[in-house]
Amino acid sequence: MTKLPLSLKARALNYLAQREHSRQELARKLARHAREDDDIDALLDSLEAAKLLSEPRFAESLVHRRAARYGNHRILSELQSHGIGGEALDAIEAGLKQDETVRAREIWRKKFGSLPEDAKERARQARFLLQRGFSPATIKAVLNYDIDDGE
Incomplete structure (x- = not known):
């Protein structure tokens, strides 16, 4: 017995049942x-x-999924790549800024647990946080970084 091909609406509903999608992302998937x-x-x-399709709901979902592991820069960049911009992006950015240092500290604590002993270890820990999308100011706050103490 052969399966009937799904209509575009059925495919869209299947995608949306799995998780929230941005309009741009769903259009790309359906275009195939x-x-x-x-x-x-x-x-x-x-x-x-x-x-059934909501950009604000998608943005909230993405932020919720990513906030525990990534910094503001990376989350905002991903939102922009999905076509979220303007005032919605500004509002999300304001909300994320409030707790970026707390999130960075928690991620750093899970990975390293103790302050760096020397400049090489400090640089390694800073690179880790930078790759996660945290701002230099946040990294400095987390590592209690003193620029004169650095290199």
Whole structure:
């Protein structure tokens, strides 16, 4: 018995049932399965009208998933790559700034647990936090970094 191909709307609902998607991401995924007569934008508009697709909900979901492991820069960069911008991005950034140092300290504590003994170890720990997307000011606060003590 052969399976009937899923309609674009069924595919979209399957994707949205798994997790929140941005409009841009869902359009990209659906484009692989679209035929010439399919109107992806109209489908996405109808999903938004039915409140099944929501950019603010997607942004909140992504921030919630990433905040425990990454810094503001990395999270905001990922949101921009998904097409989130403008005032929504500014509001998210303001919310993330409030607890960036606390999140960075927790990540650092889990990975290292103690202050660095020498400049080489301090640089290694700072690189780790920098790669996670934390700002230099946050890294300095976490490591209690003294620039004159550095190199």
